[in-house]
Amino acid sequence: MSGRPVADAYKEKIKEKVEAAQKAGKKVTLAVLTVGQDPASFVYRKRLLKMTESLGIESRCVELPEAASTAEVIAAVGELNEDTDVTGILPMMPMPKQVDGEAVGTALAQEKDMDCLNPVNGGALLMGQGRWAACTPRACMAILKFYNIPLDGKHAVVLGRSNVVGKPVALLLLQENCTVTVCHSHTNNLPDILRQADIIVAAVGKAGFVTPDMVKPGAVIVDVGINVTENGIVGDVARSATEKASAFTPVPGGVGVVSNVMMMDAVVRDL
Numbered sequence: 001m002s003g004r005p006v007a008d009a010y011k012e013k014i015k016e017k018v019e020a021a022q023k024a025g026k027k028v029t030l031a032v033l034t035v036g037q038d039p040a041s042f043v044y045r046k047r048l049l050k051m052t053e054s055l056g057i058e059s060r061c062v063e064l065p066e067a068a069s070t071a072e073v074i075a076a077v078g079e080l081n082e083d084t085d086v087t088g089i090l091p092m093m094p095m096p097k098q099v100d101g102e103a104v105g106t107a108l109a110q111e112k113d114m115d116c117l118n119p120v121n122g123g124a125l126l127m128g129q130g131r132w133a134a135c136t137p138r139a140c141m142a143i144l145k146f147y148n149i150p151l152d153g154k155h156a157v158v159l160g161r162s163n164v165v166g167k168p169v170a171l172l173l174l175q176e177n178c179t180v181t182v183c184h185s186h187t188n189n190l191p192d193i194l195r196q197a198d199i200i201v202a203a204v205g206k207a208g209f210v211t212p213d214m215v216k217p218g219a220v221i222v223d224v225g226i227n228v229t230e231n232g233i234v235g236d237v238a239r240s241a242t243e244k245a246s247a248f249t250p251v252p253g254g255v256g257v258v259s260n261v262m263m264m265d266a267v268v269r270d271l
Contacts, residue, residue, distance in 0.1 A: 001146075001149075003249065006146045014055050014057075028087050031089045032090050033091040036068075048090075060080075060086065062076055070103055073091070073104050089113070122168075125168060139262045140169050142258055144199075166201075190214075194215065198220065202224060202236035203236065207227035209236045209238075214241065219246065220246060220247045222249050223237045223242075233251060
């Protein structure tokens with residue numbers, strides 16, 4: 001299940017929305033807020049800005065110094081909330097230790113919250129009142145739907161319980177009538193549980209963690225892991241394990257390719 005065709009399909013829809021908005025005199029702008037000089041944040045921002053340009057979306061970069069306080073960051077978010085030209089806001093996480101990232105997320109206007117950092121948006125997802133989650137969980141779902149993977153009634157096992165992937169993707173799978181099991185570092189009999197899965201979503205950040213003996217023949221595997229090793233970038237699922245699957249996302253070239261496009265999709269969601 002290559003991510004490129006999925007990303008390309010979404011890009012076309014996003015371009016159409018942006019063009020329609022521009023014809024109506026409405027600006028479509030993504031504001032990216034960084035605090036300090038974290039190299040990974042700037043690499044990610046560069047990729048996002050390249051994509052916004054290719055899709056006709058305007059961008060705005062707000063940079064605060066490393067020593068900025070929580071109050072200063074929230075004040076910057078507040079200005080962007082009030083700016084009618086700004087469609088979406090993405091504060092780059094993690095922030096320096098002195099900044100309360102949760103407070104920053106809470107300060108985001110709900111309709112401009114691009115990565116579901118505002119707990120109100122997270123609560124709406126939990127209550128089944130919204131499908132807007134962080135970009136990576138939505139990328140997982142977009143891939144499954146694009147490749148027509150049956151979800152209704154299937155047993156999905158989510159490996160990982162983070163707020164940015166594990167928990168939200170479990171909720172999105174529940175909305176599609178999957179029976180969902182969430183596994184983590186304290187789960188007993190993990191291999192036995194994984195072998196019961198029709199669908200495995202691996203998001204633990206450990207290279208090759210899922211081995212062939214953990215996968216039943218014909219399972220569908222969504223590998224969210226991106227691990228840098230001496231052999232290159234690999235996923236959380238061993239390549240030998242994917243040979244038992246009926247479908248799987250490659251690493252690289254799978255979920256990661258779609259995640260960035262989901263950010264653009266969030267920018268235009270209300271257009």
